[in-house]
Amino acid sequence: xxxxxxxxxxxxxxxxxxxxxxxxxxxxxxxxxxxxxxxxxxxxxxxxxxxxxxxxxxxxxxxxxxxxxxxxxxxxxxxxxxxxxxxxxxxxxxxxxxxxxxxxxxxxxxxxxxxxxxxxxxxxxxxxxxxxxxxxxxxxxxxxxxxxxxxxxxxxxxxxxxxxxxxxxxxxxxxxxxxxxxxxxxxxxxxxxxxxxxxxxxxxxxxxxxxxxxxxxxxxxxxxxxxxxxxxxxxxxxxxxxxxxxxxxxxxxxxxxxxxxxxxxxxxxxxxxxxxxxxxxxxxxxxxxxxxxxxxxxxxxxxxxxxxxxxxxxxxxxxxxxxxxxxxxxxxxxxxxxxxxxxxxxxxxxxxxxxxxxxxxxxxxx
Amino acid sequence: xxxxxxxxxxxxxxxxxxxxxxxxxxxxxxxxxxxxxxxxxxxxxxxxxxxxxxxxxxxxxxxxxxxxxxxxxxxxxxxxxxxxxxxxxxxxxxxxxxxxxxxxxxxxxxxxxxxxxxxxxxxxxxxxxxxxxxxxxxxxxxxxxxxxxxxxxxxxxxxxxxxxxxxxxxxxxxxxxxxxxxxxxxxxxxxxxxxxxxxxxxxxxxxxxxxxxxxxxxxxxxxxxxxxxxxxxxxxxxxxxxxxxxxxxxxxxxxxxxxxxxxxxxxxxxxxxxxxxxxxxxxxxxxxxxxxxxxxxxxxxxxxxxxxxxxxxxxxxxxxxxxxxxxxxxxxxxxxxxxxxxxxxxxxxxxxxxxxxxxxxxxxxx
DNA sequence: CGATGGATTGAAAGCGCATTCATCGTACGC
DNA sequence: GCGTACGATGAATGCGCTTTCAATCCATCG
Numbered sequence: 001x002x003x004x005x006x007x008x009x010x011x012x013x014x015x016x017x018x019x020x021x022x023x024x025x026x027x028x029x030x031x032x033x034x035x036x037x038x039x040x041x042x043x044x045x046x047x048x049x050x051x052x053x054x055x056x057x058x059x060x061x062x063x064x065x066x067x068x069x070x071x072x073x074x075x076x077x078x079x080x081x082x083x084x085x086x087x088x089x090x091x092x093x094x095x096x097x098x099x100x101x102x103x104x105x106x107x108x109x110x111x112x113x114x115x116x117x118x119x120x121x122x123x124x125x126x127x128x129x130x131x132x133x134x135x136x137x138x139x140x141x142x143x144x145x146x147x148x149x150x151x152x153x154x155x156x157x158x159x160x161x162x163x164x165x166x167x168x169x170x171x172x173x174x175x176x177x178x179x180x181x182x183x184x185x186x187x188x189x190x191x192x193x194x195x196x197x198x199x200x201x202x203x204x205x206x207x208x209x210x211x212x213x214x215x216x217x218x219x220x221x222x223x224x225x226x227x228x229x230x231x232x233x234x235x236x237x238x239x240x241x242x243x244x245x246x247x248x249x250x251x252x253x254x255x256x257x258x259x260x261x262x263x264x265x266x267x268x269x270x271x272x273x274x275x276x277x278x279x280x281x282x283x284x285x286x287x288x289x290x291x292x293x294x295x296x297x298x299x300x301x302x303x304x305x306x307x308x309x310x311x312x313x314x315x316x317x318x319x320x321x322x323x324x325x326x327x328x329x330x331x332x333x334x335x336x337x338x339x340x341x342x343x344x345x346x347x348x349x350x351x352x353x354x355x356x357x358x359x360x361x362x363x364x365x366x
Numbered sequence: 367x368x369x370x371x372x373x374x375x376x377x378x379x380x381x382x383x384x385x386x387x388x389x390x391x392x393x394x395x396x397x398x399x400x401x402x403x404x405x406x407x408x409x410x411x412x413x414x415x416x417x418x419x420x421x422x423x424x425x426x427x428x429x430x431x432x433x434x435x436x437x438x439x440x441x442x443x444x445x446x447x448x449x450x451x452x453x454x455x456x457x458x459x460x461x462x463x464x465x466x467x468x469x470x471x472x473x474x475x476x477x478x479x480x481x482x483x484x485x486x487x488x489x490x491x492x493x494x495x496x497x498x499x500x501x502x503x504x505x506x507x508x509x510x511x512x513x514x515x516x517x518x519x520x521x522x523x524x525x526x527x528x529x530x531x532x533x534x535x536x537x538x539x540x541x542x543x544x545x546x547x548x549x550x551x552x553x554x555x556x557x558x559x560x561x562x563x564x565x566x567x568x569x570x571x572x573x574x575x576x577x578x579x580x581x582x583x584x585x586x587x588x589x590x591x592x593x594x595x596x597x598x599x600x601x602x603x604x605x606x607x608x609x610x611x612x613x614x615x616x617x618x619x620x621x622x623x624x625x626x627x628x629x630x631x632x633x634x635x636x637x638x639x640x641x642x643x644x645x646x647x648x649x650x651x652x653x654x655x656x657x658x659x660x661x662x663x664x665x666x667x668x669x670x671x672x673x674x675x676x677x678x679x680x681x682x683x684x685x686x687x688x689x690x691x692x693x694x695x696x697x698x699x700x701x702x703x704x705x706x707x708x709x710x711x712x713x714x715x716x717x718x719x720x721x722x723x724x725x726x727x728x729x730x731x732x
Numbered sequence: 733c734g735a736t737g738g739a740t741t742g743a744a745a746g747c748g749c750a751t752t753c754a755t756c757g758t759a760c761g762c
Numbered sequence: 763g764c765g766t767a768c769g770a771t772g773a774a775t776g777c778g779c780t781t782t783c784a785a786t787c788c789a790t791c792g
Contacts, residue, residue: 002425003518003519004518005747005748005749006748006749007748015771015772016771016772016773017748017749017750017772018749018750018751018771018772018773018774019770019771019772020749021748021749021750021751022750022751022770022771024749025749025750025751029769029770029771030770030771031769031770031771034770034771043514046514046515046517046518048491048494048495048514048515048518048519049491049495049748049749050422050495050747050748050749051418051421051427051492051495051496052417052418052419052421052422052427052496052747052748052749053418053422053747053748053749053750053777054495054748054749054750055417055418055749055777056416056418056419056422056747056748056749056750056776056777056778056779057748057749057750057751057776057777058749058750058751058777059368059750059777059778061417061418063477063496070467093459093462093463096459096462096478097459100478100479100480101436101480104479104480104489109477109478109479109492109493109496110477110478110479111429111475111476111477111478112462112466112475112476112477112478113466113470113475113476114466114467114470123470125414125415126417126475127475128414129414129415129416129417129420130417130418130429130475131417148409148412148414149412149414151412152369152370152412152414153369153414295662296661296662296665299662299665299666300665301667371777371778371779372778372779373778381741381742382741382742382743383742383778383779383780384741384742384743384744384779384780384781385740385741385742386779387778387779387780387781388740388741388780390779391779391780391781395739395740395741396740396741397739397740397741400740400741415778415779416777416778416779418777418778418779419747419777419778419779419780420778420779420780421747421779422746422747422748422749422777422778422779422780423746423747423778423779423780423781424747424779424780424781425747425748425780733792734791734792735790735791735792736789736790736791736792737788737789737790737791738787738788738789738790739786739787739788739789740785740786740787740788741784741785741786741787742783742784742785742786743782743783743784743785744781744782744783744784745780745781745782745783746779746780746781746782747777747778747779747780747781748777749776749777750775750776750777751774751775751776752773752774752775753772753773753774753775754771754772754773754774755770755771755772755773756769756770756771756772757768757769757770757771758767758768758769758770759766759767759768759769760765760766760767760768761764761765761766761767762763762764762765762766
């Protein structure tokens, strides 16, 4: 009745369970004839090795995990509404994809779990118990929990600043937010001669957003321009908010800047549509730039100048780090910063899309 | 050295391992004082229950799986290229998201595995051994393998026609491709008075594409128009191919149709850009419609009329089916067809976006 | 005051497979 | 021909946890 086990197969094939196991784990160590008999029996019985038993016996699961924050939207098939959290979703989707692929290459499967902030609890512990190692999107899991778990299991932190104090032994991957925004802003200032730029940022607790803003500041510093102390607007990273942010800027009465740099593409896209509605010409009246490099940015009019971050690679690097730590538990914690590239399209005043200027910013520090 | 186990915790807390286990499985059956002691010990030791051991002992993993085809693109961060397989990726992403959420609601984690067609082999067996049940995107896994595995484990087939013969005991979820395309085409014919329509379809072995084409045919039949025998063009479901498909249609010399129905949105979007380039006005000179309801469709100009299919719900339904079968292994196999809705936007000639006409097509047949 | 029964806790038996060690052949070498 | 060595296979043990089943404990009841 229940699923067939090694014992059943062994019986049917007239061998011991050790041999059955060997047929799957080390086929070459079993004589061809015997092997065939076992495989045939397995086929006949519909035998599928139990991952649990195997994992228990060999004390490793061959599964890697990923914990990411749940996207807000509770259920709603979202009729035709504003894809509010599309950005976030897209982001984790890409990481999932990157991890899945890299994991498979290394012979691992991928277990994913979105942790809803208010969740029952210890969802991490749940995945932690089932995998050989896992990645966590920054700010998804409470520090204390991670602290405990990471003592027993490789964990890599994704996107977000490198952790300090209790978690500084974790491997870590992020993209060059600072360098990217610096390069982008430098381009706007140096190549387009825009000296008054506004910055629309995210909440202060978004490490990515803050790093980007610092890059924005640095470009001003470098150019000898007055350094803005804080983003002109802080808001959520959605299209709707981007739309509203420009509205605020324009209605604010203050002098119109020469360009607006948004902390991400979603906002920038929203802003473009609002600007279009108001008859503000981009880039003539106002240059616009985003950050992320989402596909949509190429399709809007004018095409969006932005900084592309390799989200999928983020996932791949995470897997690399996990695998390498699985091989050597004691190596020094490593922090990787992935390079980003400025994509010059029309929204900043560049002719017509399509010249990506790779901006070397790959750093490996220990 | 190695990770702490129940024994360690039990020792530290001065209780038996049975009690430790109970603290996690049935907290109420342990006196509060004892429970605290155990929890404290666990915390101190950094104890995380082994999913494998637990699964083995309780013979269930509390994990659900999903097998989907790998998206072509091997590595390439795809500089700024044509997101060729974006459609497919988007598709599986949505399903993953839907399943993840539903699974979590039911207390399951989700294991995902993209099977590369040429892969080493039996990737399914691999996931099958680790989960309590799983979903398979149509045409991802060889029939024989599924046949064997599905004898031992709940499997639901996603998107694609219902399987026959050896696999007809599987649960199955798909969307109303036929009904959706029928409704859409009916709209073009009846409401916009377009009598000559072209259809750009996919390869013949795409069950979805074929079903859509049959819906397209049915609308002609219903309207008393000549029924096209085959799609005017068959090609891959990408933007680039869509672009080329219209080019073919226009350059073909034949009389220009009043409208073109594409088997999916990606192609339609590509076509729109090509038409725009050629100065063909949409919808005045040529109406255009897609299928899928991808977000991008709302953003192109003119906004794309299409049929929205609830991809995320596909994943949710799959989980429902799996869970319910886990509860009752013997219930009749069920086939669910999810309703789709025609989204009328500008590309077909409808005023301006935003009226979704839900098209009842939900059917549950056994 | 002893009996009775529910609440707790412990002892022990697996769950299905990997793996070490011992055993059994058999091809070779002398 | 017989000892030797290596390849193939079997027996047995344990991975870490769940789950009866039985043993205790203690409060309540007669």
